[in-house]
Amino acid sequence: MTTSRLPALVLIASLLATPALAENCRTDGGPYPDLPKGQVTVAKAHFIRGSCADDPGAAGCKLKAYLLQDDLVALGPRNGKLQCVGYLGRGGGYTEGWIPAAAVQPY
Structure with a gap:
C-alpha cells in the first residue's frame, strides 16, 4: 500500500466507526442514572x-x-438549536442523536 492512500483509508475507517445518527452526540453510551433526564414534548421529534x-x-x-x-x-450537551439525547428503546437498544432543543424539556 502506498503512503498516499493511507490518510484516505484512515478517514474512511473513522467514518465507518462513527454512528451516523450520533454525529458527536454522546450521552455516555447508555442510560446512566446520573445524567439529567428530559421528556419529549411534541407529537414527533425527528432526529436531526x-x-x-x-x-x-x-x-x-x-x-x-x-x-x-x-x-x-x-x-x-446542547449544540445551537439542537439537544443531544439518548433513548433506551423497548427492545433494549440505546440510540444517541440530536433533536430540536424546543422538542424536549427537563424531566
Whole structure:
C-alpha cells in the first residue's frame, strides 16, 4: 500500500466507526442514572444531523428516526438549536442523536 492512500483509508475507517445518527452526540453510551433526564414534548421529534445545528429545518437535515411525545431521554450537551439525547428503546437498544432543543424539556 502506498503512503498516499493511507490518510484516505484512515478517514474512511473513522467514518465507518462513527454512528451516523450520533454525529458527536454522546450521552455516555447508555442510560446512566446520573445524567439529567428530559421528556419529549411534541407529537414527533425527528432526529436531526448534528451539522445542522444552526438551521435544523434546512433541506436534508431531518433523519427518518424519531421520538414520540412523552418519551424519556437522557440529556447530553446542547449544540445551537439542537439537544443531544439518548433513548433506551423497548427492545433494549440505546440510540444517541440530536433533536430540536424546543422538542424536549427537563424531566
